[in-house]
Amino acid sequence: MSGRDLLAFALRALTGHRLRSALSLLGVAIGVAAVVLLTALGEGARRYVTQQFESLGSNVLIVMPGRVETTGGVPGFGGVPNDLTLADLEAIRRGVPSVSRIAPLAVGTETIAFGDRRRQVPVAGTTRDMLDIRHLTVARGDYLPRETGREPAVVVLGQTVANELFPGLDPVGQVVRIGAWRMRVIGVNASRGVQMGTNFDEFVIVPVATAMRMFDRSSLFRVLIEVRSHGELDQAKAAVEALLTARHRELDVTCLTQDAVLTGLNSILGALTLALGGIAAVSLAVAGVGIMNVMLISVSERTREVGLLKALGAGRRQVLSVFLAEAVMLSGAGGVVGLAVGFVAVQVLIGFYPGLPARPPLWAVVAASVLSLLVGAGFGVLPARRAMRLEPVAALSRR
Amino acid sequence: MIRLEGISRTFDVGGRPVRALQDVTETIAAGEHVAVMGPSGSGKSTLLNILGCLDRPSAGSYTLDGREVAQQGDGELTLVRRNLIGFVFQFFHLVPRLTAQENVELPMVFAGVPPRERRDRAAAALASVGLEDRATHRPDQLSGGERQRVALARATVMGPRVLLADEPTGNLDSASGRQVLDVLERLNASGLTLVVVTHDFKVARRSGRVVMLLDGRIAKRVAASHVQEIADVLAGEAR
Incomplete structure (x- = not known):
């Protein structure tokens, strides 16, 4: 069974249940869009702060009284400066x-x-x-x-x-x-x-x-x-x-350079972006459960079809890949829709706050896309294995 | 072609063993047309499933086309089903979202036949059952008889040696049933070994010989012309 045949067969099965497919696809789309939008916000904040500090000039040294560390330590110890x-x-x-x-x-x-x-x-x-x-x-x-x-x-x-x-x-x-x-x-x-x-x-x-x-x-x-x-x-x-x-x-003074301040802030705001992305990724996992649910329903509805496919000479692996392909196509399509919605949402955001240089970081876009496919593959395995293990006789005899 | 020796099949139903088939021994020659009859629960379907490698016997030996298949693994059985056996079912079992043409192509899709060859072979198979003008129709746009003929085209498109039919006319009006039987007989005449499970004496009469199952055992073997003897036995059973 060629990859093209596999995709064509899976696509026919998905379009046979448009609403159900669209809804489980929507879950993934929301997750991916959330990752794109939230990381764009975090990245926008980071770039905004960076721009502000860069206006200080890269060869400026700031001296302030007292010992203050940007990297920890308790200020105020060591007496009055x-x-x-x-x-x-x-x-x-x-x-x-x-x-x-x-x-x-x-x-x-x-x-x-x-x-x-x-x-x-x-x-x-x-x-x-x-x-x-x-x-x-x-x-x-x-x-x-x-x-x-x-x-x-x-x-x-x-x-x-x-x-x-x-x-x-x-x-x-x-x-x-x-x-x-x-x-x-x-x-x-x-x-x-x-x-x-x-x-x-x-x-x-x-x-x-x-x-x-x-x-x-x-x-x-x-x-x-x-x-x-x-x-x-x-x-x-x-x-x-x-x-x-x-x-x-x-x-008893602290000398700050723009580089030191920027490094500190960058790492803080970078962590913030990562955390926002992580929270959004949780919604992707939820979407994965949705896909699993839909695929399980689909397998039990199509028990007879699975039996038929086996009678017609489909191997266990082929049955597995048919159902896995459906799950991955669902989540992949959700990922594509989510990316589109996410990027549009970022543009809308920029329309409201032109000063915020919001743009999703490349790593977040790549991670969200890969993750959306993995969600389909990961949560599709259980239903697909269930389909694969169906005995053809038992599957056919059910009406 | 088909050689069964001491075939038994035991199911586990709620912890109790139920013997669907007991010590069935039968030989079916290449090109034969055999009808399997028997009351409900006599083991007809179980026998057909074992013949079709959809199920494995609990004991006994099954030789198909010179090959022992009873205890082979899933992979080998898949290849046997794909290349040697065609199935026809009482309820047609067409994939509802695919057209007639696509349903016929399905076995070739799993076998990895290239798309162009697939299209040509499927079109030829549909033409051979007189449905060349229905190729783009979906099952719900076809009559029962047409659906069963699509299923027949699908069952034979891989060029199997054996065709197994489970009540092929059981869900059809008599005119459609006759058309389907005509196709089956034509296929048999061209050398295909045919095993038909049926309740219908009219169907059994058109076969070469009839095997009757009773409580999982072969109770009687008669020529098709003597199918009345089986009717008498069944009537006796019912009494």
Whole structure:
């Protein structure tokens, strides 16, 4: 019996019970579609986060006070860390030759007011280097001065803040109050939108020492270091850690690179995708039970036919393969339908959330397809063996 | 052609052995036309199943075409059924979703005959039973007589040596039954060994000789012209 004959015979048997075949096929289709859609979601989340972090720049080193491990360990042990200060920043700028730019970051929340308009805003204190490290652009006016010494009382507004405080007005040159401080607006940032969950358009930017005094902080929140090239990143990280260890007499800062953050997040979100895929795969197993059920019904309905096939000279193996072929065709067709439905669902999802780069990973598509066939073969074995073992006499005598 | 020696077949029914056949010895020559008669439960169908290698005897020897087949494995029996034996059943046993042509092709599908040869041979077999214009009809579009003739074409398309028929006219009106018997006789005339199980004396009369089973044993062997003797025995049994 050739493979083509086998498929043709199985297909005739399946199309003889259209509704029943369609329903058990639907089970597999739902399972495969679920695998495709859920892994696409997980993969979309992973790619989204990756894109966000890649906007940091691949040769940026982030220094933060305190020892934090992304790979475990209990933070907070080892005593109170020393302050990360502007003096440390100057020491790094002078002492580590591969550093091309370095910018401090101090953050807090304060009320900004112009006339009778007020608004609670996040305030970031930094220097001009931040503009280049984060590839920001100024829409109007100028940015902060480069030096951290005697600072002028100036502020750069985010796009949203500028629009709400100065509707229809040019804010550059105006004087605003931030908390108890009077500051002159020297520029407005170009819109940057939401990045890593933070809307940068709602920030106001002030000189770093001013921010530290404003919020009564002795330590910087972060120091962002741009290294001349990606290749020098590890060496620069080691140099910064050595320098700060010498200055603080212990290693009490954490140096993060984009690569380290991405590796950590990638493995977490990769595991999430795998888990989502696994949950969806369970529904495939359920679909397999459905196929087994339908095939068992089919075998008991066709007992007489099995006897006839044997009387006509069909061997045990041929009877087995006829019923196995039916089960595999059912699940295979379900797999094809499921893939189609899954991909359409992903496109619909992207239509609703264009920002989410959802796409099912190749491994999930391959695994779902292979699994759908295996489900048919695996759950089809029992009914097919039952058909194979039917005694032709007993099978024929039943009417 | 067929040689049975001391054939017994015991079934286990609810823990008790039931002897369907006891010590049956019979020889059927090539080209013979034998009718098997007997009341219900006398073992006719069991005998036919053993002859057709659908069932194995519990004891005894069965030689078919010079080959001992009684205790062969499934694989060999499949080949015997495929190549040496044709079956016709009372209820036709056509596959309902396949056309007449496809039903006739079925044994060749399992035998691995290439599609083109299959089509030609099936068409010739249908033509030989006068159904060339019904090839694309499904069983539910055919009359009973036509269905049985399709079944006959299917049973003979592999060129078997023996044709076994279980009440071939039992479910047909008399005109259709005569047509089917005509085909059977023609096949027999061309050399095919024919064994027919029947209740019908008209069918038995058209055979060469009649074997009567009673309680699993051969009770009487008569020429077809003396089938009345069997009728008398059966009438005596019924009394």
